[in-house]
Structure formats: C-alpha cells, structure tokens
Amino acid sequence: MKKILMLGEIIVTLLIIFLSAPAIAADKFSRPNILLILTDDLGNNDLASWGDGSAPTPTLDALSRQSIRFRRHYTDSTCSPSRAALLTGREPVSIGFQANGLGLSADLDTLPKSLKALGYHTVHLGKWHIGEALEYPNIQPSFHGFDYWFGMLNHFVLRGLGPDGGILQRQPTHVNPWLQENGAAPKQYKGSLDDLLTSKAIELISKPTQQPWFINLWLFSPHTPYQPSAEFAARFPATPEGKFLAVLAQLDNNIARILQALDTSGQADNTIVVFASDNGGPSYARDNNWPLQGVKATYLEGGVRSPLLLRWPVHFLNADISAATTIMDIYPTLVELAGGKPPVTIDGQSLVRVMQGKPLKEQVYLFSAAENGNQDMVYGGRSLSDSRLFYRDTYGAVTSATLAPAIPTAPVSSVVVPFDKTQAQRLIKDWEARVRKLPLTWQPAKPSHSGILTGRDFQRAPVFAGYTLGLSLHGATLPESDITLVEQAGVWHVQLLADHRLRVVHGQVEQFSAPITEVNACNRLIVSMKINPEYSFPFPAPASAKLTAYWNDRQILDGSTLLQRPTSVEVLANPTFIGSRTDGSQAFPGEIGRPIVINKYLYPNQESYGLDDLRGQLCMSGKN
Structure with a gap:
C-alpha cells in the first residue's frame, strides 16, 4: 500500500511539473x-x-x-x-x-x-x-x-x-x-x-x-x-x-x-x-x-x-x-x-x-564590422560585463559610450571609462582571428593526389570583397619548370614559374610578380585580393580590384587590374587544388601545410587583424 501511495505521489509530482512547464513540441503533429x-x-x-x-x-x-x-x-x-x-x-x-x-x-x-x-x-x-x-x-x-x-x-x-x-x-x-x-x-x-x-x-x-x-x-x-x-x-x-x-x-x-x-x-x-x-x-x-x-x-x-x-x-x-x-x-x-x-x-x-x-x-x-569603401573597416564592440561600447568609425576615430539599459528604463547619464584605441584594436584583432578564418574541409596531399580544399563555396574563392590565402611551403626550392600552387578550375590559379616569378590568373586576367630570389626551409606565401563590383545605387561606385602577394617578408606583387566574379556560379563549387593542377601535373616537390583562408584583404601594419598576424600563423610546427 505504501509503495502504491509513493508511486501515486511520483505520478502527481511529474504531472505538476509537466503541466507547469512551457510545452516544447514533440512531433510534427503537435509542432x-x-x-x-x-x-x-x-x-x-x-x-x-x-x-x-x-x-x-x-x-x-x-x-x-x-x-x-x-x-x-x-x-x-x-x-x-x-x-x-x-x-x-x-x-x-x-x-x-x-x-x-x-x-x-x-x-x-x-x-x-x-x-x-x-x-x-x-x-x-x-x-x-x-x-x-x-x-x-x-x-x-x-x-x-x-x-x-x-x-x-x-x-x-x-x-x-x-x-x-x-x-x-x-x-x-x-x-x-x-x-x-x-x-x-x-x-x-x-x-x-x-x-x-x-x-x-x-x-x-x-x-x-x-x-x-x-x-x-x-x-x-x-x-x-x-x-x-x-x-x-x-x-x-x-x-x-x-x-x-x-x-x-x-x-x-x-x-x-x-x-x-x-x-x-x-x-x-x-x-x-x-x-x-x-x-x-x-x-x-x-x-x-x-x-x-x-x-x-x-x-x-x-x-x-x-x-x-x-x-x-x-x-x-x-x-x-x-x-x-x-x-x-x-x-x-x-x-x-x-x-x-x-x-x-x-x-x-x-x-x-x-x-x-x-x-x-x-x-x-x-x-x-563592415567595410568602409577602401581597404579598412568600421568596427563596433560591446563589453557587456561593464556596460561599455566602442565605435571605430570610417576615419579611424574611436568613440566610447555607456551601454543603454533594458527598455523602457531611460539611459542613466554617467561617465564612461573610455576604450583607448590600443585596447579596442586588441579586442577586434582577437575577435577577427576567431571569426575570419574559414572552416574549410582540408584533404592533405598524398602521393596519388594534391591537397584539396572544399566547402564554403561562396567564400573559398576570391570573387567578392576581401580575401586572403596563406600557404606554408615546406622544402621549396626555386623551380626549373613551372609548378602549380593553387588551382580552382574556372576561377583562379597560382603558379611559380621556371623564371621564379609568381603568375596569378583570375578569370581572363593574369598578373606576374617580381622574381623570387631566396628560399627558406619553409616559405610563407600570402595572396590577398579585394574585388569590388560596380554599384549603381544607392552609393554609385565603379568596379575596382586589388591584388597583392608576399613571399616571406617581401612584397612581390602589387596589382590593381580589374577582376570580376565568374559568370557561372557552378564553378565556385569546384574543389581548390593545392600543390598541383587538377590533373595532378605541375606538382609542388615539397609539402604544403594546411592552407589558411581569411575573408579579409590584409596588408602590413593593419590596425586590426592584418598581414603580420597571418604571417605568424604560417610555417608553424606541423604540416597538415
């Protein structure tokens, strides 16, 4: 009898919990x-x-x-x-x-x-x-x-x-x-x-x-x-x-x-x-x-x-x-x-x-964050723990303010401890390091095939706004014949030529770097682009493009030839081959570590996450 009463109490208790808790749908008939x-x-x-x-x-x-x-x-x-x-x-x-x-x-x-x-x-x-x-x-x-x-x-x-x-x-x-x-x-x-x-x-x-x-x-x-x-x-x-x-x-x-x-x-x-x-x-x-x-x-x-x-x-x-x-x-x-x-x-x-x-x-x-029309960005940051914000505007000025409380409470006038520019830059840099690196699928190179990047088709290729690819090239030597470092069929490819220049082809446009004169045990190659289409409204602007490339600590390419996105969207789904052409030819003789793709145009001495930060992530220990 006592067991029956205890069982009844448990059932009643569960029923009360069930009835008092907001319902969450269980199946498509009750959703x-x-x-x-x-x-x-x-x-x-x-x-x-x-x-x-x-x-x-x-x-x-x-x-x-x-x-x-x-x-x-x-x-x-x-x-x-x-x-x-x-x-x-x-x-x-x-x-x-x-x-x-x-x-x-x-x-x-x-x-x-x-x-x-x-x-x-x-x-x-x-x-x-x-x-x-x-x-x-x-x-x-x-x-x-x-x-x-x-x-x-x-x-x-x-x-x-x-x-x-x-x-x-x-x-x-x-x-x-x-x-x-x-x-x-x-x-x-x-x-x-x-x-x-x-x-x-x-x-x-x-x-x-x-x-x-x-x-x-x-x-x-x-x-x-x-x-x-x-x-x-x-x-x-x-x-x-x-x-x-x-x-x-x-x-x-x-x-x-x-x-x-x-x-x-x-x-x-x-x-x-x-x-x-x-x-x-x-x-x-x-x-x-x-x-x-x-x-x-x-x-x-x-x-x-x-x-x-x-x-x-x-x-x-x-x-x-x-x-x-x-x-x-x-x-x-x-x-x-x-x-x-x-x-x-x-x-x-x-x-x-x-x-x-x-x-x-x-x-x-x-x-x-938002692009501001040139190479830089506009940023906003909020520190919820101490109710402060900063706003870095188009001109680089940093404004600080107090976060408004929950509506309908009227904002309380108070003296805000301002963010200094260095503090704001550090916070933004740490955030960008986390959110700008694309989580691509990487298949490392094997004797039978080159490395392959897939996923995020609308971000993996340089076709819109800012884009940067960083490669760690282990065991590189100056080649005697052309080798391919990057190829995405129908979109773009990067070659290291027998004359030691870098050749970057984007659509129908090809651009060449200055000759590479030195190699290390591991060499950092960074290719960065910014591609802006023409806008007719609401802010009319002509199309523009920027292409830069860096070999270790030296800039070897600086181009502004107009680049355009492909007319066919299907080619953006093509895999990105790293270390050879799509057919396996022109293979890189050394090893290439896991590529890093950042969805931002990078340049030296950038106030936020920039070229120097990416350089520091390349040629680290481990190759894949």
Missing part, C-alpha cells in the same frame, strides 16, 4: 506554426509602448503586452548582415557579410532547413537581401531551405528590369512593385508592397494543411521612401514626420490583418509569432530610436538595438527579459520550440531557458 515578421529599419521609438508613446501602433502595442519582450536585443547596423545572421545563427562577418556579401554558401545550416527537417512547410515572403550576386540563382531563398518564396531579392529591384531587360538597381518604391515568385521573371503588382505581402501571407494561412508551417514574412516598412497609401496619409499632416507616422499606421494595420487571420482560422493558439526589426532606424523624419543614441549604419546603441517580441499563447505570456540577446538567437530558439535540436556549430543560443525563467549564459563581448 506549432511559426510566423516570423521582420520589419525594415524599425527603431525602438517606432512602437509607442517602447518609446515616447507617439507612434500610432495600437496593434503592435497589444501584441507586445501579450508577448515575451526582449528588452536588450541586438542586431547588426544594416540590412544584409542582420538578415544573414538571423537565418544562419552565425556572426555575419564569419559568413562573408560585412556589410554586403556574395550570398550564403550551400553548406551552411539555416533556420528553414532545420524546420524543414522537422516536417515544416517553409515559405519566404518579402525582401530577401542576402547576397549581392543577383545573377546567381543560388542566392535565392529556394536554395536555402524555403519550399516557396514570393518577393524581391533586394529593395533596389522593385522598379523592375532595366531597358535592356537586365537587372538594374534603382531607388526603391513601395508602390506597384515588381516581384518574383519562386525565381521566375519579375512581374508588376498593383498596390502597396506590404499590403500585397500581407495578403499573400493571409492567403497561405487560410489554406488547410497537414504540415506545420513556417512563414518568414520580411516586410519593407518602415524603410524609405515613405510612401503611405492615400487612406493612411489622409490621417496625418503632409510633413516628413506625418508621412512616416502614416507608414507606421499602415504597418500596424497589416499586423492587425494577419493576426486576425490567425484568429479567424483557429490557428492563433498554436502559432508562435515573432516580431523583430533588422536594425535601428535612420531618424530621417523623426527620432526612430529614442531613448537610444545613434542611428542605422552606426554601431551606437540606436543603430543596433530594436524591439523583439515572441508570442505563443498559453505557453509563453506577458513578460520582460532584460538579458542581452542577439538576432542570431532567433534561429536556435525557434528550432527548440519546434521540438528540434539547434546545430551546435552556430553562434546564436536558444532563449528558451531564459523564457522559462532560468538564467541565460550571457556573452562577454559583442562585435560587428
């Missing part, structure tokens, strides 16, 4: 639907309940009251890196977005891939902006885990194709946009862009389905230009601020429409709704980010903090979380809530623990 709404340039002050109360956002304020509110949520400072970070759960610099990137490599885990593996039907609607190579179909959503997509590859193509029928990037528009469906040719649609996207989401929500669904709704509001429809424009003054407030009111109405569709279809209780923004606002028409200082495209608080809401009725209710979170955390959080296990290789962490009232493992530092 929740997921609606992820990402807005564009929406700052903290663009929700009334998060800012000064002037934003016309009653629906979003009601959603906020029903949600888990992440009050110290960090993004990147511009569109592309934040979106890449959200979708992959990785630091954007590590996957080539700084700020722009070529596209996502096929071997990266993504949120829709992980949800698809759990039985979800995956949909992307709206702006993409994860990849500049619009001519490559592989940058499109369907190559990264989405079953269906409808929208635009970026906001600069909303006015349609150019006069020659080709891609032409121009001033964006919210009115009568040209949109694509599953990669087909763009078509023009009548109406307001976000109204159209919301209607498509409602159409999909209203269709009965046997699968749980994931709808990735990336709206364009409240990004410039401010073009509210006539119905909403009539409610506000015809001023810049009035137009912006009308845009917010129209955005709020679209959120109301889609939440009503969830209610009407009976799916609201079993749908996780996430609302977020890709970065802070630009504060063109009003202060988008109050009480935070700074704007979009800076690494001050206002540029990289925005609201994050998560609602799952019954499971997670009205609550505030003040711990620092990042946009990388959304991916693992949603996968865990859906009953899956997030990939262990990503940088984001699941927030389910903190949503359940348990402590969150907070990061000590947060870093960001």
Whole structure:
C-alpha cells in the first residue's frame, strides 16, 4: 500500500511539473506554426509602448503586452548582415557579410532547413537581401531551405528590369512593385508592397494543411521612401514626420490583418509569432530610436538595438527579459520550440531557458564590422560585463559610450571609462582571428593526389570583397619548370614559374610578380585580393580590384587590374587544388601545410587583424 501511495505521489509530482512547464513540441503533429515578421529599419521609438508613446501602433502595442519582450536585443547596423545572421545563427562577418556579401554558401545550416527537417512547410515572403550576386540563382531563398518564396531579392529591384531587360538597381518604391515568385521573371503588382505581402501571407494561412508551417514574412516598412497609401496619409499632416507616422499606421494595420487571420482560422493558439526589426532606424523624419543614441549604419546603441517580441499563447505570456540577446538567437530558439535540436556549430543560443525563467549564459563581448569603401573597416564592440561600447568609425576615430539599459528604463547619464584605441584594436584583432578564418574541409596531399580544399563555396574563392590565402611551403626550392600552387578550375590559379616569378590568373586576367630570389626551409606565401563590383545605387561606385602577394617578408606583387566574379556560379563549387593542377601535373616537390583562408584583404601594419598576424600563423610546427 505504501509503495502504491509513493508511486501515486511520483505520478502527481511529474504531472505538476509537466503541466507547469512551457510545452516544447514533440512531433510534427503537435509542432506549432511559426510566423516570423521582420520589419525594415524599425527603431525602438517606432512602437509607442517602447518609446515616447507617439507612434500610432495600437496593434503592435497589444501584441507586445501579450508577448515575451526582449528588452536588450541586438542586431547588426544594416540590412544584409542582420538578415544573414538571423537565418544562419552565425556572426555575419564569419559568413562573408560585412556589410554586403556574395550570398550564403550551400553548406551552411539555416533556420528553414532545420524546420524543414522537422516536417515544416517553409515559405519566404518579402525582401530577401542576402547576397549581392543577383545573377546567381543560388542566392535565392529556394536554395536555402524555403519550399516557396514570393518577393524581391533586394529593395533596389522593385522598379523592375532595366531597358535592356537586365537587372538594374534603382531607388526603391513601395508602390506597384515588381516581384518574383519562386525565381521566375519579375512581374508588376498593383498596390502597396506590404499590403500585397500581407495578403499573400493571409492567403497561405487560410489554406488547410497537414504540415506545420513556417512563414518568414520580411516586410519593407518602415524603410524609405515613405510612401503611405492615400487612406493612411489622409490621417496625418503632409510633413516628413506625418508621412512616416502614416507608414507606421499602415504597418500596424497589416499586423492587425494577419493576426486576425490567425484568429479567424483557429490557428492563433498554436502559432508562435515573432516580431523583430533588422536594425535601428535612420531618424530621417523623426527620432526612430529614442531613448537610444545613434542611428542605422552606426554601431551606437540606436543603430543596433530594436524591439523583439515572441508570442505563443498559453505557453509563453506577458513578460520582460532584460538579458542581452542577439538576432542570431532567433534561429536556435525557434528550432527548440519546434521540438528540434539547434546545430551546435552556430553562434546564436536558444532563449528558451531564459523564457522559462532560468538564467541565460550571457556573452562577454559583442562585435560587428563592415567595410568602409577602401581597404579598412568600421568596427563596433560591446563589453557587456561593464556596460561599455566602442565605435571605430570610417576615419579611424574611436568613440566610447555607456551601454543603454533594458527598455523602457531611460539611459542613466554617467561617465564612461573610455576604450583607448590600443585596447579596442586588441579586442577586434582577437575577435577577427576567431571569426575570419574559414572552416574549410582540408584533404592533405598524398602521393596519388594534391591537397584539396572544399566547402564554403561562396567564400573559398576570391570573387567578392576581401580575401586572403596563406600557404606554408615546406622544402621549396626555386623551380626549373613551372609548378602549380593553387588551382580552382574556372576561377583562379597560382603558379611559380621556371623564371621564379609568381603568375596569378583570375578569370581572363593574369598578373606576374617580381622574381623570387631566396628560399627558406619553409616559405610563407600570402595572396590577398579585394574585388569590388560596380554599384549603381544607392552609393554609385565603379568596379575596382586589388591584388597583392608576399613571399616571406617581401612584397612581390602589387596589382590593381580589374577582376570580376565568374559568370557561372557552378564553378565556385569546384574543389581548390593545392600543390598541383587538377590533373595532378605541375606538382609542388615539397609539402604544403594546411592552407589558411581569411575573408579579409590584409596588408602590413593593419590596425586590426592584418598581414603580420597571418604571417605568424604560417610555417608553424606541423604540416597538415
């Protein structure tokens, strides 16, 4: 009898624990639907309940009251890196977005891939902006885990194709946009862009389905230009601020429409709704980010903090979380809530623990970086342990500030202990050493074949932005015949010629170094490139390129001949052969250690991670 009573007590105790703990889905029949709404340039002050109360956002304020509110949520400072970070759960610099990137490599885990593996039907609607190579179909959503997509590859193509029928990037528009469906040719649609996207989401929500669904709704509001429809424009003054407030009111109405569709279809209780923004606002028409200082495209608080809401009725209710979170955390959080296990290789962490009232493992530092148009970078760093930040701007000046506390607490005026430039450089250098080295698959050379590098196809070759390859050449001698050090068919190759010059071929362009005159037991070869395509909008700039090469401590090549990425994306998947041609000929007679590929253009005396740092990693003990 006593055993029966004890067994009963155990069952009751387990039942209480089960009922009191937030549910995590166990199988595809119980998995929740997921609606992820990402807005564009929406700052903290663009929700009334998060800012000064002037934003016309009653629906979003009601959603906020029903949600888990992440009050110290960090993004990147511009569109592309934040979106890449959200979708992959990785630091954007590590996957080539700084700020722009070529596209996502096929071997990266993504949120829709992980949800698809759990039985979800995956949909992307709206702006993409994860990849500049619009001519490559592989940058499109369907190559990264989405079953269906409808929208635009970026906001600069909303006015349609150019006069020659080709891609032409121009001033964006919210009115009568040209949109694509599953990669087909763009078509023009009548109406307001976000109204159209919301209607498509409602159409999909209203269709009965046997699968749980994931709808990735990336709206364009409240990004410039401010073009509210006539119905909403009539409610506000015809001023810049009035137009912006009308845009917010129209955005709020679209959120109301889609939440009503969830209610009407009976799916609201079993749908996780996430609302977020890709970065802070630009504060063109009003202060988008109050009480935070700074704007979009800076690494001050206002540029990289925005609201994050998560609602799952019954499971997670009205609550505030003040711990620092990042946009990388959304991916693992949603996968865990859906009953899956997030990939262990990503940088984001699941927030389910903190949503359940348990402590969150907070990061000590947060870093960001973006190219500044020349050889250098713009950096931001945050020390969460002592609430300080630094921002290294385009001109190399370092600004320090205090981190703002969790919203809605007003920032406290305080004297910040500034980061000196040397300290900021050291922190950035240590971070870059960790995130810029590509985790490629290396197959060391054997008698039957050369060494081979594979993986990260959109970063492994020098075709976009900064790139550096470092080789440790053991047992080298000055050759009597041509030898090949690097070859990726259709992309580029590097030879050491019989006349002791280096020959670098990139596409149809070949460049030659000065003769190499000395060899050591181990020789360090570094080839660094920076390839910038032509931009027509928003910041017109001609195409440019830079190629430098170093043999040990001597620069042997300095070229600026224009280099272009391949017209065919398929060649980027070709393996990179190290130490011979693809057929095994022109083999290097010594041994080549594991190559190091850094996704940055390097040069001497660089303030952050630079050429001297890579040199120090080559010709170390061990060859593979």
